[in-house]
Structures are given as C-alpha cells and as structure tokens.
Amino acid sequence: MTDQTPPPAPDQRPDQTGRRRLLEALRKPSRRQTVVGLLLAAVGFAAVTQVTSYGVDDTYAGYREQALIDVLNGLAGTTRRAEAEVARLEATREELRDDSSSEQAALEQARREAETLQILAGVVPVTGPGIRVTITEETGQVDIDSMLDTVQEMRTAFAEAMQFNGQVRVVARTSFEDGVGGMYVDGTFLEPPYVLDVIGDPTTLHGGLTFPDGPIDQLEADGATVEVEELDSLDIESTVDPERLEFAQPDTR
Structure with a gap:
C-alpha cells in the first residue's frame, strides 16, 4: 500500500x-x-x-488690542506729519520759484531801463527805423532857433536817438551856435547841407515836422529846402562821453 x-x-x-x-x-x-x-x-x-509663514507674520501676535490700536494711531500720526512736511516743502519750493521769477523779471526790467538810459544819454550806438531830414541852404543861412525847434519837435514826437551829419550825437545837453558858413553843434563845426538822422516811429516823426508853422515851414522861411525820407533802418554810430558828476551821488538809503 x-x-x-x-x-x-x-x-x-x-x-x-x-x-x-x-x-x-x-x-x-x-x-x-x-x-x-x-x-x-x-x-x-x-x-x-x-508653519514658516506663521513664524514670519507673528510680529504683533502677542500685542493686546489696545496696544495694536496705539501702534496704528502712531503710524497714522507719523503719516500725517510726513504729509504736512511734504506740503510745507512743496509750498517753499513754489515760493522760491515765484521769488526767482520775480527777481528775474526785476533784473530784466532793470536791464531794459539801463539800455534805454544809455540810448537817451547817447553813450551807445543804436539802430532802428526812423527818418532822415536833409536841410540845404539856398538863399540864406538857417537860423539857429529854427534848428533848435526842429530838434525839440523831434523829441516831442518821441525820438529815441538823433545825430547830425553822421558826426554829432544829439542829447539833452547838446549846444548849438552860429558859425561863419555853418554852425557849431556841441563844439563841432558843421557845414550845410545838414543831415539829421532820427530813430523812432517814422510816421510820428514825419508828422512832427509838417504841421502848420512847424519846423519845415520855419526852415523854408529861412531860405532852405527840406527833404524828409522815412527809412526802415538807420544806424546812429556817433556817441558822447558820459558826463562826470561833481556833486551829485546816488542815494543808497
């Protein structure tokens, strides 16, 4: 088995x-x-x-509620002070800009006024539009009073600069005297024809010569012929020496 x-x-x-x-x-x-x-x-x-995130963000985890409120209020106050300081600085900047602009405008105005005074005093050459008046003696000698009236009417017509015969600058203290065969302008003897260059508005200046019994009528009555040209540009290059003041001084008070 x-x-x-x-x-x-x-x-x-x-x-x-x-x-x-x-x-x-x-x-x-x-x-x-x-x-x-x-x-x-x-x-x-x-x-x-x-866990890592909680470890980073728990800066204020142990603060009480009132402490957190105080922290927030402190931050808000700091922010307001910073904003106020920014606003103050911006306002100061704008004031400085305004002061700078005002000072620049004042300097520019002073510069223009100084240039105007130099031109009127005749101490700098000038150029600009104006007229040229040519006075030619024909049958007699031009009277000094007629010549003075001509210059004065040009000043009244807002002449900015004048000169005779391209040699003598005409200013407020310019003198005129008779001479044999001519005339003395600021001590310089000039013979006819007398050429008066005038800078200013040509139309206004021309009108200051042609009114009835005005300069042209007086000069023609003296036996002279008068020719007037309106020019777009004239050069006046003659100048005078600045006048020295003996007694007057600038008041700086």
Whole structure:
C-alpha cells in the first residue's frame, strides 16, 4: 500500500507573511500607492510652509488690542506729519520759484531801463527805423532857433536817438551856435547841407515836422529846402562821453 502521508506544510507564520507583502509592495508599487504618496508629500510641504509663514507674520501676535490700536494711531500720526512736511516743502519750493521769477523779471526790467538810459544819454550806438531830414541852404543861412525847434519837435514826437551829419550825437545837453558858413553843434563845426538822422516811429516823426508853422515851414522861411525820407533802418554810430558828476551821488538809503 502506497504511503499517503502528505509533505510537511510550509511555515505560514503571520509575521513572515506581512513582511513578504511589504517587500513586494516596495519593490513594485501600484498606481494607487504612487498617487497616495504624492498627495502625502504635498500635504507635508503645505504644512511646513504654513508653519514658516506663521513664524514670519507673528510680529504683533502677542500685542493686546489696545496696544495694536496705539501702534496704528502712531503710524497714522507719523503719516500725517510726513504729509504736512511734504506740503510745507512743496509750498517753499513754489515760493522760491515765484521769488526767482520775480527777481528775474526785476533784473530784466532793470536791464531794459539801463539800455534805454544809455540810448537817451547817447553813450551807445543804436539802430532802428526812423527818418532822415536833409536841410540845404539856398538863399540864406538857417537860423539857429529854427534848428533848435526842429530838434525839440523831434523829441516831442518821441525820438529815441538823433545825430547830425553822421558826426554829432544829439542829447539833452547838446549846444548849438552860429558859425561863419555853418554852425557849431556841441563844439563841432558843421557845414550845410545838414543831415539829421532820427530813430523812432517814422510816421510820428514825419508828422512832427509838417504841421502848420512847424519846423519845415520855419526852415523854408529861412531860405532852405527840406527833404524828409522815412527809412526802415538807420544806424546812429556817433556817441558822447558820459558826463562826470561833481556833486551829485546816488542815494543808497
């Protein structure tokens, strides 16, 4: 009779079976296990980040409510003071700009006035529109009074500069004297024809010569002929030396 005794069964202890399954799972993880692992890693990273964030932002965590209110009030006060300082500085900047503009305008006005005084005093050459008056003696000698009236009417017509014969600048203190065969203007002897160049508005200047019994009528009565040209540009290059004052001094008070 054949021996029917079965072979001994393998050791089936539970701890050996559990280890075998764990090793098999680690050697070859399933798709489900992979997904679960990734989710666990993500949750862990988020937890670490949150803890770090709390560690950075807890500066005022231990403050009482009133302390936090005081901090906020302090910040608000600092902000208001900073805004007030900015406003003050901006106002100061605008004032400085205004002062600078006013000073610049005053300097420009002073410069223009100085130039005007130099022109009227005859100490600088000038150029501009005006008229040229040519006076030619025909049958007699021109009277000095007629010549003075001519110059005065040109001043009344707002003449800005005058000169005779391209040599003598006419200013407020210019003198006229009779001479044999001519006349003296500021000590310089001039012979006819007398050429008076005048800078100013040509139309106004011309009108200052032609009114009834005016300069042209007087000169023609002296036996002279008068020719007037209106010019767009005249050059007056003669000048006078500045007058030295002996007694008057600027008042700087």
